[in-house]
Amino acid sequence: MVSHSAREVEKLKREGADIKEERPDDDYYEWTNPDTGEVLKIPNGIDPGWVYNPGETAWGRKISKDAMDAWRAQGAKAWEGLTPGGWETHGRPANIPVDAPKARVGPTLNTVSAAVRAIKRILGGEEKVFSFHSGSFRYDVLVNASILAGHVDLKRSGFLPFLPEALEDPYEIWLSFERHKGTGKVVLRQRIIKAVRLDKNRGVLLVAQSKDGVMEAWTMVPTSDFKYLNRQRRGRLIWARQ
Numbered sequence: 001m002v003s004h005s006a007r008e009v010e011k012l013k014r015e016g017a018d019i020k021e022e023r024p025d026d027d028y029y030e031w032t033n034p035d036t037g038e039v040l041k042i043p044n045g046i047d048p049g050w051v052y053n054p055g056e057t058a059w060g061r062k063i064s065k066d067a068m069d070a071w072r073a074q075g076a077k078a079w080e081g082l083t084p085g086g087w088e089t090h091g092r093p094a095n096i097p098v099d100a101p102k103a104r105v106g107p108t109l110n111t112v113s114a115a116v117r118a119i120k121r122i123l124g125g126e127e128k129v130f131s132f133h134s135g136s137f138r139y140d141v142l143v144n145a146s147i148l149a150g151h152v153d154l155k156r157s158g159f160l161p162f163l164p165e166a167l168e169d170p171y172e173i174w175l176s177f178e179r180h181k182g183t184g185k186v187v188l189r190q191r192i193i194k195a196v197r198l199d200k201n202r203g204v205l206l207v208a209q210s211k212d213g214v215m216e217a218w219t220m221v222p223t224s225d226f227k228y229l230n231r232q233r234r235g236r237l238i239w240a241r242q
Helices: 006-014 065-072 112-123 145-149 154-168 228-232
Strands: 028-032 039-043 079-081 127-134 137-144 172-180 186-197 203-211 214-223 236-240
Touching (some): 112 145, 112 154, 137 154, 137 186, 154 186, 154 203, 154 214, 203 228
Parallel strands (some): 137 214
Antiparallel strands (some): 028 039, 079 172, 127 137, 172 186, 186 203, 203 214
């Protein structure tokens, strides 16, 4: 397939080239990606390989809604790590220590608006910058109540009170460049790791994920398997508790 400018098209037509300018039908057909098994809707007259522009997707631009919806449904699986390393290569223990909690489990919330109100109470306002200092090392993370509430799994909203201690007293901090498999967009993500004791046998595993200094996602999982966090401990270890 070769692209031409409007001037080139007019020149070709004057030279007698048979050029069709009809646009494809508005209807779509389904195409199954042989590598992933994903079923995508492709406009009639368009080959599946041209459903997005590779040059533009390097900047993360959304070209095809159907294609992007398919990738979005994969969530974290749509991203691949580009920074080598992990807890093993950095000589870190497989089981992270479980800290005594400073907060208590709160009520399970039923709506996003309720989560916004709860986070505002925790932050003392709409947003707050959490800072961590250790020697010459420092990081700042902005937490916005409305943004965070939009990413909260309401079934786990009772663990929101543990957020401040996760950001202010972490166990590890990791950095990793990650690339979206669909768009090619590359971002630098920071993951803050911590575990807090719930009872004799269980704890809460805390992962706060930030990008460009703003907290964009979180994971708080009650479990007795403290190795569950290991898949989040990847990339470059930039700070660790000894």
